Amino acid sequence: AQSVTQPDIHITVSEGASLELRCNYSYGATPYLFWYVQSPGQGLQLLLKYFSGDTLVQGIKGFEAEFKRSQSSFNLRKPSVHWSDAAEYFCAVGARDYKLSFGAGTTVTVRA
Amino acid sequence: GAVVSQHPSWVICKSGTSVKIECRSLDFQATTMFWYRQFPKQSLMLMATSNEGSKATYEQGVEKDKFLINHASLTLSTLTVTSAHPEDSSFYICISWGDRVLEAFFGQGTRLTVV
Numbered sequence: 316a317q318s319v320t321q322p323d324i325h326i327t328v329s330e331g332a333s334l335e336l337r338c339n340y341s342y343g344a345t346p347y348l349f350w351y352v353q354s355p356g357q358g359l360q361l362l363l364k365y366f367s368g369d370t371l372v373q374g375i376k377g378f379e380a381e382f383k384r385s386q387s388s389f390n391l392r393k394p395s396v397h398w399s400d401a402a403e404y405f406c407a408v409g410a411r412d413y414k415l416s417f418g419a420g421t422t423v424t425v426r427a
Numbered sequence: 428g429a430v431v432s433q434h435p436s437w438v439i440c441k442s443g444t445s446v447k448i449e450c451r452s453l454d455f456q457a458t459t460m461f462w463y464r465q466f467p468k469q470s471l472m473l474m475a476t477s478n479e480g481s482k483a484t485y486e487q488g489v490e491k492d493k494f495l496i497n498h499a500s501l502t503l504s505t506l507t508v509t510s511a512h513p514e515d516s517s518f519y520i521c522i523s524w525g526d527r528v529l530e531a532f533f534g535q536g537t538r539l540t541v542v
Binding site: 347349356357358359361364366405409413414415416417418419420 | 459461463469470471472473476520522524529530531533534535536538
C-alpha cells in the first residue's frame with residue numbers, strides 16, 4: 316500500500332518569503348500525486364496534481380510542485396507567500412485503485 | 428465541471444441518535460465513492476470504499492455496523508453514523524473520481540458534533 320510522509324509539522328514563514336513544503340511517498344509504481352490546502356474549518360481545495368508528463372507542475376495561487384522519482388518526492392513551492400496562504404497543506408498519493416493516502420499535513424503560519 | 432455535493436455541511440446531534448450524510452455526484456457517474464474521516468489536528472483517514480450496487484469495503488478498525496454505507500445509484504452514496512457518540516465527532520468527507528477525467532473530486536465535508 317502507498318504511504319505519504321510530510322516531515323514538517325509546522326512551518327513559519329515571513330510574508331513575501333519563499334515557501335517549500337516537503338512530501339515523500341512510498342509506492343511501487345508511478346503514483347498520482349496531489350497537494351491540497353485546507354483553511355481552518357473548511358474543506359480541502361486542490362492546489363495541483365501530477366499524473367504523468369512534465370515533472371514540474373503548476374497549480375493555483377502561484378504554487379508549483381516538482382515530482383522527483385529518484386527521491387520519491389513531490390515538494391510544493393511558492394516563491395512569495397501571502398498572509399492568505401496560512402493554512403494546513405496535505406500531500407496525497409493515489410494508487411491505481413484510486414484510494415488516496417494523505418500525509419499528516421503541514422501547518423503554515425505566515426508572519427507579517 | 429464535475430462536482431461532488433455533500434450534505435449537510437455541519438450537524439450537531441445528541442448522543443445515541445443517527446446521522447445520515449449524503450454525497451451526490453453532479454455531472455458524472457460516481458461508480459466508487461471513498462469515505463474519509465478527519466479528527467481535529469489530524470490527517471484524513473480512509474474509512475471505507477463504496478461501490479454502486481455492492482457492499483462497501485471497510486478499512487481495518489472501522490465498524491461496519493456503526494458506519495452504514497449505501498451506494499444505491501451512480502450518483503448517490505450515503506454514510507449513516509448510527510448511535511453516534513461524542514468520539515464520533517469528526518470531519519467526514521467523500522471523494523470520488525471522475526468517469527471522463529482522471530481527477531479526484533471532493534465533497535465539501537460534513538462536520539459532525541455529537542453532544
